[in-house]
Amino acid sequence: MHRTPRERLHELFTKVDAFFASASARHGERMACRTGCSDCCRRRFSVTSIEADAIREALAALPEADRAALAERARAGDPGVCPALDGEGRCAIYAARPLICRTHGLPIRFAPASERALPVIDACPKNFVGEDLHAVEASSVLDQTTLSTVLAALDMAHADAAGQPRGQRVAIAAVLSGEG
Known part of the structure; x- marks a missing residue:
């Protein structure tokens, strides 16, 4: 059975959400990520074209008043805050949130800019406070390079199927405002 890039x-x-839930259950209070904590949402960012389409689909399912409120926040809101964030610190597009939002807070292994440096592990500064993140068991650490590679492959397949250029990124504010 052939699955589409969007299905993949x-x-x-789903896999990243399950990984996050498992890590949260395993580490309990060592991870401060909870509904209403929105520190990781205090910026504006871009998403891949496949993620933008998933967000557009989720937006289409919202009531018109909710879509209009999101579009207004995207156009006129605080430029240092994700426009999907509502007044109670909740994400208005939570089910369609992009990969970066699904992984934020977890220990993430990534390669530093220098090719000769060893991989670095980082996490939200509210999580694993006072601990050496390199001591967190490997089963609780996501590999950023692997995730980025998989997402890029899905995005390329999505772009090819849609006849669009590969590698395009879209500001989340543009998606929410209907301008992108």
Whole structure:
């Protein structure tokens, strides 16, 4: 059975969400990520074209008043805050949130800019406070290079199927405002 890039994106999201839930259950209070904590949402960012399409689909399912409120926040809101963030610190597009939002807070292994440096592990500064992140068991650490590679492959397949250029990124504010 051939799955579409969007179906595979949903599978990736499901796996990452399960990984996050497992890490949260395993580490309990060592991870401060909870509903209403929105520190990681205090910026504006871009998403891949496949993620933008998933967000557009989720937006289409919202009531018109909610879509209009999101579009207004995207156009006129605080430029240092994700426009999907509502007044109670909740994400208005939580089910369709992009990969970066699904992984934020977890220990993430990534390669530093220098090719000769060893991989670095980082996490939200509210999580694993006072601990050496390199001591966190490997089963609780996501590999950023692997995730980025999988997402890029899905995005390329999505772009090819849609006849669009590969590698395009879209500001989340543009998606929410209907301008991108």
